[in-house]
Amino acid sequence: MSRSSRVNLVLVLLVVIIAAAPLVLGLGRGEEPFSGADAQAESGISEVDPGYEPWFSSVFEPPSGEVESGLFALQAALGAGVLGYCFGVVRTRRRLQGERPGLDDPTPPESDRAA
Template sequence: MSARTNSMLLGVAALIIAAPLVLNPAGQFGGTDDAASEVVTSSHPAYEKWTGPLWQPSKEIEGLLFAAQAAFGAGLLGYVIGRRHGRSGK
């Protein structure tokens, strides 16, 4: 692929990623855990959780752990793709 094609694809990907934030700036982008809890509570109001967290980190530590998990996953994915690309001999 040419550099122009790569640039166009990256631009399109950036627009796709940014579109929800631009089109709905005041939107609430909650996680699936929150959505699932709301559905369970609305369908079974008497439901009581039978488990709980072993440790509740602060918001800063929670963000750090999430970023570390994402970085590890991206590194692992990059390593696997690099190994497969190197094995193909290109």
């Protein structure tokens, strides 16, 4: 097994452990086990100041939690796609610069100079 294969295997195992740890350890048990930051902030504000009125409301309120989760997953997928595309462009540019030596050198090679 090559070194890069071992590194990839270790990274995949770490991701699995990080994802499974909260479920195995029982973290997040309660009324809403995986509530978002907005819901937690709302409950925290309600505890501190029960009469608090929000200054504004959301522009778009999804009809259900499933739709909200789907939109969040779509947003995450689009962001990952854009980020992956940018990394691919940078990697390809670096690889092409390595294949064509002298690309950054402003002086032309000996064969291209006028005699």
